[in-house]
Structure formats: structure tokens, C-alpha cells
Amino acid sequence: MATSIKKLPDTEQVLSGNGACGGCPATMALRIVGKALGSNAIMLLTPSCSVASMGMTPKLGYNWPCINITFASAGSSASGITHAVEIMKEKGRLQGELPTVFSWVGDGGTYDIGFQALSAAAERNDNMIHFCYNNEAYSNTGVQRSGATPRGSFTTTTPTGKRQPKKNMALLMMEHNIPYVATATVAYPGDLYDKVVKAKNIPGMKYIEILAPCYLGWQFDMPETVQMSRMAVRSGAWLLWEAENGKISFNNPSSHIISGKKDPAPVDEYVMKQGRFNRLLKGPDATQRIAEIQGDIDREIAFMRERAKITI
Amino acid sequence: MQSVTKTYRPISWPMKGSGGDTGSWRTHRPVVDHQICNKCQFCWVYCPEAVIDRKEIIIDYTYCKGCGVCAVECPTGAITMVKEDE
Ligand SMILES: Cc1ncc(C[n+]2csc(CCOP(=O)(O)OP(=O)(O)O)c2C)c(N)n1
Numbered sequence: 381m382a383t384s385i386k387k388l389p390d391t392e393q394v395l396s397g398n399g400a401c402g403g404c405p406a407t408m409a410l411r412i413v414g415k416a417l418g419s420n421a422i423m424l425l426t427p428s429c430s431v432a433s434m435g436m437t438p439k440l441g442y443n444w445p446c447i448n449i450t451f452a453s454a455g456s457s458a459s460g461i462t463h464a465v466e467i468m469k470e471k472g473r474l475q476g477e478l479p480t481v482f483s484w485v486g487d488g489g490t491y492d493i494g495f496q497a498l499s500a501a502a503e504r505n506d507n508m509i510h511f512c513y514n515n516e517a518y519s520n521t522g523v524q525r526s527g528a529t530p531r532g533s534f535t536t537t538t539p540t541g542k543r544q545p546k547k548n549m550a551l552l553m554m555e556h557n558i559p560y561v562a563t564a565t566v567a568y569p570g571d572l573y574d575k576v577v578k579a580k581n582i583p584g585m586k587y588i589e590i591l592a593p594c595y596l597g598w599q600f601d602m603p604e605t606v607q608m609s610r611m612a613v614r615s616g617a618w619l620l621w622e623a624e625n626g627k628i629s630f631n632n633p634s635s636h637i638i639s640g641k642k643d644p645a646p647v648d649e650y651v652m653k654q655g656r657f658n659r660l661l662k663g664p665d666a667t668q669r670i671a672e673i674q675g676d677i678d679r680e681i682a683f684m685r686e687r688a689k690i691t692i
Numbered sequence: 693m694q695s696v697t698k699t700y701r702p703i704s705w706p707m708k709g710s711g712g713d714t715g716s717w718r719t720h721r722p723v724v725d726h727q728i729c730n731k732c733q734f735c736w737v738y739c740p741e742a743v744i745d746r747k748e749i750i751i752d753y754t755y756c757k758g759c760g761v762c763a764v765e766c767p768t769g770a771i772t773m774v775k776e777d778e
């Protein structure tokens with residue numbers, strides 16, 4: 381059972397009155413992450429909504445030492461910092477518990493532009509947590525397609541809908557043989573909290589990806605952020621799982637979909653609630669387009685179910 | 693040996709209101725009916741702004757952006773979004 385809401389700590393690392401849009405899934409997620417990490421941590425950010433949300437100098441909306449780095453370099457910069465703090469500790473220049481070094485990066489900075497440095501850091505098994513808050517597009521620059529954008533989705537660079545399926549980034553990270561990988565989303569804060577606490581206590585490279593439904597990019601109503609996150613999970617469009625040393629286990633409610641105990645909700649409702657999909661579902665090819673979206677989801681469920689059976 | 697490390701000072705410090713008084717962004721204000729509220733804290737956990745007091749369920753309107761997430765997630769219907777100019 382995931383930690384209940386009432387048991388989550390009081391700690392607030394995301395400060396009120398920051399620069400994020402109302403209803404922002406990224407700040408919502410980061411708030412829960414903050415409760416798990418506490419204040420003894422160092423945060424790295426690549427250009428993204430979460431940088432814009434930090435607010436204006438001399439004020440800062442996050443209660444950590446924050447370092448803004450270039451798009452391509454989250455992996456390498458976090459590696460440098462994690463080695464530096466370890467050496468400072470060795471030389472006695474840093475007292476007490478080592479701070480958690482973590483990157484807070486969008487899907488653009490993870491799936492695409494930062495992939496190489498992240499892959500290298502994972503292969504070195506450097507001691508850090510890489511968080512990808514995945515709003516399935518380059519939102520901060522006005523919603524362009526990324527490797528995380530699902531097929532059939534409108535962005536300003538896919539005006540007739542993206543033609544390719546998204547990649548399974550969490551699985552790619554797991555295949556680097558790192559000790560911990562997890563997926564989460566904002567509707568399930570207890571699940572997210574537990575995964576971050578777990579990651580914090582494992583040495584080496586950890587990767588946590590959080591689906592972050594962004595009302596602006598996905599074109600739904602602002603108050604529905606959490607609803608959309610829940611629908612993504614119930615339809616199987618987003619699977620909650622974690623892998624410790626390469627052994628995959630699924631979390632509630634995705635575990636029921638994987639085991640076949642519960643059928644995923646048909647994707648129609650999830651898709652029709654979002655302008656990024658439904659604006660392209662008005663023509664005669666609508667049925668075929670929905671079938672394609674459903675097909676990608678079904679394939680991913682079937683694939684992950686089989687992949688989880690490999691436990692060697 | 694002389695230290696080669698230069699001390700860099702941060703240019704920003706953690707403070708509320710880094711985006712200004714974001715309460716002025718609101719078009720609608722969440723109003724809690726404390727007769728109905730069962731203190732489940734759902735609104736508190738989902739509020740992206742951390743403006744809800746989890747014990748008293750009181751909202752800090754200086755920074756609440758009026759997103760309405762709390763009202764949608766409240767299982768008892770205790771939160772109503774009221775138009776700001778009314
Ligand atoms: C090398 C480089 N290319 C492009 C940009 C412009 N840029 C700033 S934020 C951003 C979008 C980032 O997308 P993502 O990582 O998904 O984060 P999000 O904005 O969605 O939160 C882009 C393209 C940049 N700052 N640096």
C-alpha cells in the first residue's frame with residue numbers, strides 16, 4: 381500500500397507564488413518529490429517550464445540550491461556535482477549526510493536533447509536521481525513535438541498529428557542496468573512519494589519519470605490536471621511500474637491491467653477530453669486514428685507484460 | 693597550499709512570491725464550506741501552489757492562482773469556485 385495522504389510530511393520545498401501556470405502538473409509533482417527528498421539536496425534544471433516557474437531574481441520558487449544548466453548536459457553536470465560532493469566529504473570539507481543530487485528535467489531534455497549525457501551517466505552508474513517530468517511536448521517554448529509525444533497528438537510542429545509512437549524512455553533507462561527505475565504520475569501522490577524515498581536510499585543511478593498532464597499543451601480545462609492523470613492510468617496509456625535491479629513490478633492500478641484482472645478503460649474518453657487529439661478526430665478517418673492510438677497502448681501493455689517476465 | 697576555490701554567491705534566494713502576488717491571476721476563488729469538509733486533505737495534496745493549510749483547510753489567497761484543481765478533487769463537494777468580481 382502506498383503512503384496515505386495524511387502521512388505525507390509537512391515539508392514544502394516548492395514555495396507558494398512561483399511562476400508556474402495555475403494547475404501546473406510539474407509543480408504539483410515537484411511538491412511531492414520535495415516531501416520525499418527533504419531539504420538536503422541539490423537540484424539541476426535544464427531549460428523548461430520548471431525553470432520559468434522558478435520566478436524572478438532575487439526570489440527563487442524552490443527551496444533548494446538550484447543550478448540552471450544547458451539543455452544537453454543534465455547527465456554530465458549532475459555527475460560532476462555528485463563526484464564533487466563525495467570528494468568534499470572525503471576531504472572533510474562537507475559535514476553530515478551527503479546531499480541528494482537530482483536533476484529535474486522535462487521530456488525534451490530527457491528523451492531528446494539530454495539523452496546522450498544521461499545515457500553516459502547511467503552507464504557509469506553515477507550516484508544521482510534523474511527525474512523526467514513528462515508533459516509529452518516542449519511546453520515552455522509553445523508546445524513542439526518531442527520523443528515523448530504520443531502518436532495522433534497535435535503540436536505546433538505536428539499540425540496534422542504526430543505520425544510516430546512515443547518511445548519507452550523508462551524502459552530504455554532500465555536497460556542500462558541501473559539499480560532503480562520507476563514511473564509515476566500526479567494523481568497517485570503516495571505512490572510517487574514512496575518511489576522517491578526508495579530512490580533516495582539506493583546508491584547509484586536512479587531514474588523516475590512522472591507523467592505530467594499539462595492543460596496548455598494537451599488542451600483540456602485547467603482544473604482537470606489530476607483527472608487527466610488518473611484517466612491516463614486507467615486507460616493504460618500510462619503504466620505505473622518500478623524496477624529494482626532490472627526486476628519489474630507493476631503498481632496499483634496498472635498491476636490489475638497487466639494481470640488481466642481489470643480491462644483498461646477504452647482510450648476514447650481520455651482522447652476526446654483533450655484538444656490535442658480531438659481537434660484531429662473530426663474527419664472521416666477519425667475511427668482509424670483512434671484505433672492507431674489504442675493500438676499503441678495495447679502493444680505497450682502486451683510488451684511490458686512480457687518484458688516483466690524476464691527476471692534474469 | 694593556497695585554495696584555488698572562489699566563493700560564488702547565489703543570485704536568488706528561496707522566497708514566496710517569486711512570480712509576484714499570484715493571487716491576482718485568479719478569475720475564480722475557491723471557497724471552502726467547513727460544514728461539509730471532512731478534512732480528508734485531498735485538496736491539500738493536489739494543490740500545486742501549497743497554499744492550503746492541511747489542518748484547518750484554510751486557503752492563502754495572496755498566492756492561490758484559482759486553478760480549481762482542489763474543487764474538482766474534493767470528494768465531498770465542499771469547495772466552490774466563485775467568480776472574483778462577484
Ligand atoms: C540547446 C537549446 N535548444 C533550445 C532551447 C529553447 N528551449 C527552452 S525550454 C524548451 C522546451 C523544453 O521542453 P521540455 O524539456 O519538455 O520541458 P517543458 O518546457 O515541457 O517543461 C526549449 C526548446 C534552449 N534553451 N537550448
Ligand code: SF4
Nearest residue numbers: 401404429519594596
Ligand atoms: S505550460 Fe504546462 S507544464 Fe508548463 S508551466 Fe504551464 S501547466 Fe506547467
Ligand code: SF4
Nearest residue numbers: 729730732733735766
Ligand atoms: S478535499 Fe474537500 S473535504 Fe477534503 S479537506 Fe479539502 S475541502 Fe475538505
Ligand code: SF4
Nearest residue numbers: 739756757759760762
Ligand atoms: S484553486 Fe488551485 S491554487 Fe488555489 S487552493 Fe485550489 S488548487 Fe490551490
Ligand SMILES: [Mg+2]
Nearest residue numbers: 486487517519
Ligand atoms: Mg515537456
